[in-house]
Amino acid sequence: STVEYGLEVPFSIEYHDSIGSTNERARELATDGATDVAVLADEQTGGHGRLERPWSAPSGGIWVSIVCRPSIAPARAPLYTLAGAVATTRVAREAGVDAHIKWPNDVVVPVGEAGDYRKLTGILTEMEGETDRVDWIIPGIGVNANIDADALPPEATSIREEAGDVDRRRFVQRLLEAFDALRTDLEAIVPAWREHALTLGQRVRVERPAGEIVGDAVEVTPTGALVVETEDGRETVSAGDCEHLRPV
Numbered sequence: 001s002t003v004e005y006g007l008e009v010p011f012s013i014e015y016h017d018s019i020g021s022t023n024e025r026a027r028e029l030a031t032d033g034a035t036d037v038a039v040l041a042d043e044q045t046g047g048h049g050r051l052e053r054p055w056s057a058p059s060g061g062i063w064v065s066i067v068c069r070p071s072i073a074p075a076r077a078p079l080y081t082l083a084g085a086v087a088t089t090r091v092a093r094e095a096g097v098d099a100h101i102k103w104p105n106d107v108v109v110p111v112g113e114a115g116d117y118r119k120l121t122g123i124l125t126e127m128e129g130e131t132d133r134v135d136w137i138i139p140g141i142g143v144n145a146n147i148d149a150d151a152l153p154p155e156a157t158s159i160r161e162e163a164g165d166v167d168r169r170r171f172v173q174r175l176l177e178a179f180d181a182l183r184t185d186l187e188a189i190v191p192a193w194r195e196h197a198l199t200l201g202q203r204v205r206v207e208r209p210a211g212e213i214v215g216d217a218v219e220v221t222p223t224g225a226l227v228v229e230t231e232d233g234r235e236t237v238s239a240g241d242c243e244h245l246r247p248v
Ligand code: BTN
Pocket: 020, 021, 022, 023, 024, 044, 046, 047, 048, 049, 050, 051, 053, 055, 057, 062, 063, 064, 065, 106, 121, 122, 123, 124, 140, 141, 142, 143
């Protein structure tokens, strides 16, 4: 398969027909000092999901990892993940998909009335830095684009299934433009995230290594953590501590 990525975007593009993982390649580039590079692939043979899970990434998807070197404190790094989710949601909506965000970083399409959804996009953000300063940060965004449902996990969906195929080149261009606009305006990210959030106002069960909590998702903090109101009071959950979040 060949996809032309002669894009005019504020990132240089490194395109691969097939690669193990765009995040792994982006890490190599970041370690070598690169910045503002988007690594793209038509297919990944060893894609990574969150929490060491594998990520299925057949040909036809949009698999992209963005090397960034912002001068921000590590505590604000989750905003980059939220920015990826907001940017993807906007562009998926332009493509006709009823896309919403499930905290922290999944883009999903609701199914029925019961709070169920299918996953369209996952984001794995990797970061390196000191306690007070980020060295590099790589949001790795996986969009199930032009893929048949039977090539995806059962709880997933694709743009093809929801709205028909997209021009991936155009989708990536819009995605990188939207992401770039958000990263230069960090204060705008949480409000934009709230607009599309499925999670706020929901009663949720959050699984964490430290134990499960059940409560109402009431707020997202300025650095992107979720505040859950439980019987015992308010708990703040960071993306890294959340293994599963389900509506109850
Ligand atoms: C998740 O929901 O578990 C996160 C999935 C992230 C997948 C993307 S695809 C592009 C980038 N490269 C990877 O190996 N993973 C991310």
